[in-house]
Amino acid sequence: MMRVRRFAPRDGDAVARLWVTCFPHDPARNDPHAMIARKCERDPDLFWVATDGDAVVGAALAGYDGVRGWLYHVAVDPSRRREGVGAALVKRAIAELEALGCPKINLQVRVANAEVTGFYESLGFTVDEVTSYGRMLGDSAG
Numbered sequence: 001m002m003r004v005r006r007f008a009p010r011d012g013d014a015v016a017r018l019w020v021t022c023f024p025h026d027p028a029r030n031d032p033h034a035m036i037a038r039k040c041e042r043d044p045d046l047f048w049v050a051t052d053g054d055a056v057v058g059a060a061l062a063g064y065d066g067v068r069g070w071l072y073h074v075a076v077d078p079s080r081r082r083e084g085v086g087a088a089l090v091k092r093a094i095a096e097l098e099a100l101g102c103p104k105i106n107l108q109v110r111v112a113n114a115e116v117t118g119f120y121e122s123l124g125f126t127v128d129e130v131t132s133y134g135r136m137l138g139d140s141a142g
Helices: 009-022 032-042 085-099 113-123
Strands: 002-006 049-053 055-064 070-074
Touching: 009 032, 009 049, 009 055, 009 070, 032 055, 049 085, 055 085, 070 085, 085 113
Parallel strands: none
Antiparallel strands: 002 049, 049 055, 055 070
16 A cells, blocks of 8 residues: 655665656756755655555655745656556645645656646646746856
């Protein structure tokens, strides 16, 4: 039976494998083990896994800066998609962000991953008419 719970250190390798599987073209800055370490250091309460027994079948990160929340790296094992795993993860994130007083949640979908847009729309997300900018910092700035 699938359940959603907070990430625990024992989940690290399984989540890293899941992200490599689900996001094979992620840039090097998104090294899974480094992301996990940073998240656990910064705000570990906004990091969840979906499990079935001992197996990690999904994971999600969120952040909240006092203005808006963000969802990151929502991933579901390809063999477990369309079973409600992703929806359970997103609903848990929404509930916990709302409990923190978060008034709005944002997420970004890479153009190469456009097939996931229907999933987010089914959960009430809509396209914001904005342009997303980014800037690399430190050694990654090149």
